[in-house]
Amino acid sequence: MPKLIAIAIFDGFQLLDAAGPAQVFASANALAKRDLYDVRILAAKAGLVGSAGGIELNAAALESCPPGTAHTALVAGGSAEAVTAAVRDKKLVAWLAAHRRTARRIGSICSGAFLLAAAGALKGKRATTHWEGAKRLAEYFPDTRVDADAIYLVDGKIWTSAGVTTGIDMALAMVAADHGRDLAAQTAKQLVVYMHRPGHQSQFSAPLEIQTQGGDRFAALAAWAETRLRKDLSVEALAKAAGMSPRNFHRHLKADLNTTPRKWVEDLRLSYIRAALEETQTGLDVLAASAGFSGPDHLIKTFARRMGLTPGSYRRLHGHRKSTPEPLEPRNAAQ
DNA sequence: CGAGCGAGCCGCCACG
DNA sequence: CACGTGGCGGCTCGCT
Numbered sequence: 219m220p221k222l223i224a225i226a227i228f229d230g231f232q233l234l235d236a237a238g239p240a241q242v243f244a245s246a247n248a249l250a251k252r253d254l255y256d257v258r259i260l261a262a263k264a265g266l267v268g269s270a271g272g273i274e275l276n277a278a279a280l281e282s283c284p285p286g287t288a289h290t291a292l293v294a295g296g297s298a299e300a301v302t303a304a305v306r307d308k309k310l311v312a313w314l315a316a317h318r319r320t321a322r323r324i325g326s327i328c329s330g331a332f333l334l335a336a337a338g339a340l341k342g343k344r345a346t347t348h349w350e351g352a353k354r355l356a357e358y359f360p361d362t363r364v365d366a367d368a369i370y371l372v373d374g375k376i377w378t379s380a381g382v383t384t385g386i387d388m389a390l391a392m393v394a395a396d397h398g399r400d401l402a403a404q405t406a407k408q409l410v411v412y413m414h415r416p417g418h419q420s421q422f423s424a425p426l427e428i429q430t431q432g433g434d435r436f437a438a439l440a441a442w443a444e445t446r447l448r449k450d451l452s453v454e455a456l457a458k459a460a461g462m463s464p465r466n467f468h469r470h471l472k473a474d475l476n477t478t479p480r481k482w483v484e485d486l487r488l489s490y491i492r493a494a495l496e497e498t499q500t501g502l503d504v505l506a507a508s509a510g511f512s513g514p515d516h517l518i519k520t521f522a523r524r525m526g527l528t529p530g531s532y533r534r535l536h537g538h539r540k541s542t543p544e545p546l547e548p549r550n551a552a553q
Numbered sequence: 554c555g556a557g558c559g560a561g562c563c564g565c566c567a568c569g
Numbered sequence: 570c571a572c573g574t575g576g577c578g579g580c581t582c583g584c585t
Contacts, residue, residue, distance in 0.1 A: 453561065463575050468562070480561055480582095516584075523583090 221289035221396065226310060226333075227277055228259050230300025234382045235327035239292060239389035244404045246393045254397060258283060262309045263397035270297050271455035280313045281494065290392065295328025295348065295382075305336045314339065314366040318375075323392065325377030327385035334378065335359045346371045351534040367535075387535055406536060436460075436475060440486060447487055448510045453479040488524055495533040502529055522544070 223243055225236050236259060243255040261267045261277035266272050293314060295301065304310055314337035318324050326334045331347035332355060334340050340362040347355050347364070355363040365371060370379035370388040379388040386409065394402035439460050443451055456479055457467035468479055475482065487509045494505050506517040521529045 464561095465575055465577095466564090466573085469574085472563090479564065511585080519584085 220256040221248075221256050222283070222287055223257045223290045223292065224260055224283045224288040224321075225257065226291065226293040226313065227269075227275060228261060228294075228296065228304040228307065228433060229265050229268055230270050230303070231267065231294040231296040232382055233271050233275070234271050235294035235296075235330065235385050236269075236275065238386040240388055241329065242389035242409065245408050246397070246401055248405050250397065250401060252518065254393075260313075262307055263385060270300065274368055275476070279311060281308045285313075285316035285320040288317055288321045290323040290325065291321045291371060292325045292327065292377075293330040294385075295326065295330040295332075298329070298351070298507050301332050304333055323375050323377055325379070325388065325443060327379050327388070328382055331355055331378050332358070334376070335362060339376055340378075343376050345373065345375045345376065346380050347378060348381055350394045350520050403536075410458060435484075436471065443483065443486055444490070447490055448508055451483045451510065452488075456483070475526065484524065485510070485521065486522060491521060491529065492525075492532065492536075493527055497537050499537075505529075 223239075225240060227236050236332055240257050240259070243257045247254055259275050259277045260280050260283055264277060264279040265281075266274040267277045291314065293310075296304065311333065314324070314333060314533055318334075318339040319336060323336065324339060326345075326347070328348045329351050331340065331345055332351070334345070335355065335358065340359055342361055344363045344365060345355070346352070346369075352364050355362065369384045370377065370391065372391075377388055377392070379385050390402045390406055393405055439456065442459060443456070451469065453464045457464040460467050462470065471477060471479055472481060477485070490509050494500055494509075502514040502517055504517075506512070506514045509517070511517040511520065518528055521532070525532060527535075
């Protein structure tokens with residue numbers, strides 16, 4: 219029986235607040251190969267709801283998900299004006315208040331915290347929100363302990379997250395709580411893979427199968443290359459090691475793995491870096507040197523170009539740090 | 554941030 | 570003639 223995840227939106231909501239967590243749960247389903255979650259987008263009125271960026275989502279009515287049905291109820295954030303308007307929406311606030319009692323978890327992304335507060339869910343609780351609104355949240359709701367530094371916070375069944383992308387992190391923590399860290403980690407990896415894949419047409423043509431299927435042919439070479447990441451891995455060197463001409467090496471790599479020598483090596487280097495960022499606290503200068511980057515700046519630039527975030531941010535989001543006994547343990551953005 | 558430059562990429566063709 | 574291979578050269582990309 220899949221857990222029902224209800225995500226409430228309203229006019230002018232932040233698209234990624236809803237789409238990010240929704241994608242996390244969908245990816246978890248795909249990876250687990252069964253329906254762990256049933257994700258629904260809801261609004262006061264059924265139909266198209268415009269986001270702050272203009273893109274519309276097709277929402278079902280809140281009534282289609284009455285109290286008692288949702289395992290987890292989430293509410294997105296939006297611009298100050300949009301949230302202010304949403305706070306006045308009795309139906310939405312009442313829906314949140316009702317689910318606060320019946321759902322196993324209730325949470326907000328970004329400025330959605332104001333809606334949870336309006337529904338009385340944050341009374342006496344610790345909570346976080348987007349840094350721009352943290353001060354106001356604390357003023358409007360003095361009985362809420364606002365922690366502006368947290369990426370996301372869990373207090374009992376109340377989950378709050380800070381910025382847009384931290385909704386993803388929070389959703390991953392929910393997956394971890396429900397189905398273990400492994401699935402959450404796989405899901406995170408999966409999403410990062412999507413993120414770092416550039417917008418070329420190749421991503422539409424089942425690249426994953428091609429990668430795994432043709433992988434054997436270059437697996438030995440990859441293993442060899444991984445032992446000498448800091449050394450010369452030019453096309454010429456690789457071709458020589460593979461016993462092919464540079465031109466032909468390029469051709470076969472392209473045919474089998476749908477990549478180019480340069481990119482392939484970059485992938486090897488970056489996956490080493492990623493693992494090191496997840497597992498260790500090693501400094502970037504050391505990592506850069508051991509993975510064949512000319513220096514930390516080179517590493518940072520390359521990493522950011524391919525992954526869409528800096529090594530530091532990546533470490534903060536995916537690092538397995540010492541004190542994470544519970545997946546619910548909040549992690550601080552600072553430090 | 555921008556210019557200069559070298560490595561990489563890949564269409565094309567020649568060869569076996 | 571089909572097919573795999575290797576090399577040339579112009580263009581692009583990303584590092585410095």
